[in-house]
């Protein structure tokens with residue numbers, strides 16, 4: 655299906671950058687985003703965008719987290735983002751593209767199953783707060799590229815609530831498990847965060863026909 659969609663999109667070369675001049679593709683995008691929103695249990699008010707792949711979706715998500723914290727043009731070298739060593743390399747690259755120095759990224763310890771350790775995350779945040787830093791976001795992975803590990807989303811949500819952090823769930827590899835009744839429990843918690851985003855991707859068997867999605871929802875919305 656994605657290969658066919660790619661052929662049609664390339665063949666018709668539709669402009670989809672704005673509703674006013676691309677109403678049909680915008681309607682398709684809104685419909686697809688609505689399907690995904692309902693599948694993962696995001697609120698009706700959630701927004702999103704279709705992108706070229708999981709890397710782009712992660713960048714948009716982290717940009718959104720920063721805009722919500724600081725406004726459109728804001729940056730602060732005290733902002734700090736937390737992820738594990740098993741997070742996809744596109745997260746570190748995306749942060750660099752957004753102007754984050756490597757020192758603004760923290761590596762959270764993983765357990766034997768290669769999942770983020772909530773206690774280690776809490777300790778890092780406490781140390782950063784004590785040092786005057788500004789914790790911004792936690793990047794959890796629902797299905798790491800190397801082992802398929804799913805970070806403990808409900809436990810991370812509790813930490814996010816307490817410290818008022820943004821959670822980005824990189825579900826590029828694992829979020830599609832919501833489509834499989836027997837596997838859905840493995841990614842429980844994709845929608846649990848008060849302010850959060852989810853990125854995922856589809857692939858038609860080759861990277862040439864992949865696409866990405868970023869969904870985001872705000873607290874209280």
Ligand SMILES: Cc1ncc(COP(=O)(O)O)c(C=O)c1O
Nearest residue numbers: 707708709742799824826827855
């Ligand atoms: C967990 C994870 N995040 C992000 C990506 C990047 O996705 P893309 O190659 O579509 O940019 C991948 C790709 O394999 C991935 O496995």
